[in-house]
Amino acid sequence: MTRAWNFSAGPAALPEAVLRRAQQDMLDWNGSGASVMELSHRGKRFMALAAEAEASLRRLLSVPEGYKVLFLQGGATQHFAQIPMNLAGPGDHADYIVTGHWGEKAVREASPYIDARIAATSVADDYLKLPPRDTWKLSPGAAYVHYTPNETIHGVEFRDIPDVGDVPLVADLSSSILSEPLDVSRFGLIYAGAQKNIGPSGLVVMIVRDDLLARAGRPMAKIFRYAEHAANDSMLNTPNTWGWYLAGLTFAWLEAQxxxxxxxxxxxxxxxxxxxxxxxxxxxxxxxxxxxxxxxxxxxxxxxxxxxxxxxxxxxxxxxxxxxxxxxxxxxxxxxxxxxxxxxxxxxxxxxxxxxxxxxx
CATH class of the missing domain: 3.90.1150.10 (Aspartate Aminotransferase, domain 1)
Known part of the structure; x- marks a missing residue:
């Protein structure tokens, strides 16, 4: 078998060492006599895997105290809508910095739940540059400021973390998470679809500050409330066990690098x-x-x-x-x-x- 040079934007290449380990474990994971996909997410073996994956991610990103790490489902697009549901109440507004396709979509999906205000955009420049900081119109009392540090389609990237004062900064880090060190303390909430730098599609990793989990948000089913997922160690419902397992292998691979x-x-x-x-x-x-x-x-x-x-x-x-x-x-x-x-x-x-x-x- 010859593997190709894979430059896909997502789902993207996984480390070969991770794939080989998964291949080795496919029929008999951790001496269990079954695949990780065939075992209870509440069993001791998987609970240990989940804890180690979180610990590894916390080490990689030096996640400070006062933040929860969640392993969720739905892809980043679902969370474009779910974030305002959790972080804002009726009548609230949030600021969005739009620098490409995914920033546009974040605004569009958030709009049914919050007054999503475009505080800065580079659409007039065809998203080939970033909007100068002195043109940003951040609004007083915003529930949060959302931006996309790296736009996968247009190929633009912030090389610094914007200073937005005391307003929580929310970042869709799907295509750049774990690519270099990151000061997590500068953010209120980070989220990332797994299928670029973490693992297979179908998993979302979120790092969220405790005080934001305490926000009332708006009335919604428990399954949509991040605080409920945090209280249940990301096992409020049956999680994506395969994705979580591969994410843990990828975190371990990154530490080994x-x-x-x-x-x-x-x-x-x-x-x-x-x-x-x-x-x-x-x-x-x-x-x-x-x-x-x-x-x-x-x-x-x-x-x-x-x-x-x-x-x-x-x-x-x-x-x-x-x-x-x-x-x-x-x-x-x-x-x-x-x-x-x-x-x-x-x-x-x-x-x-x-x-x-x-x-x-």
């Missing part, structure tokens, strides 16, 4: 290699994103002649590279450089890109 400092250094090298290839191609390849806003995780790029797009994609796939087609909203190409994408994979990609440019330039 040297943690998030080492991972951040590797991710920076990968992005530098690819952007230098694009910028040094004499215009054959182009990055449309403003340099200061370029994402390390998702690198969209175009060819100087769009007529070559189909040729590039066909040849790259034949050469063993997966999922380099850009999102339909922006076109072109996109290479996603999540944690499980090795520096070797990026080096192979840039070799192909240079060869392609030499043959088609």
């Amino acid at each position: 040297g943690g998030l400092v080492a991972m951040g250094e590797t991710n920076a090298r990968k992005a530098t290699v690819l952007y230098e290839t694009i910028d040094g191609s004499n215009g054959f390849y182009r990055s449309p994103v403003e340099v200061s806003a370029r994402s390390r995780m998702n690198v969209p790029f175009t060819l100087h002649d769009a007529a070559l797009d189909a040729v590039f994609l066909a040849e790259s796939e034949a050469a063993g590279f997966l999922a380099l087609k850009g999102h339909k909203a922006v076109g072109g190409m996109r290479a996603s450089l999540y944690n499980a994408v090795s520096l070797d994979a990026v080096n192979e990609l840039v070799k192909f890109m240079r060869d392609f440019a030499a043959r088609h330039g």
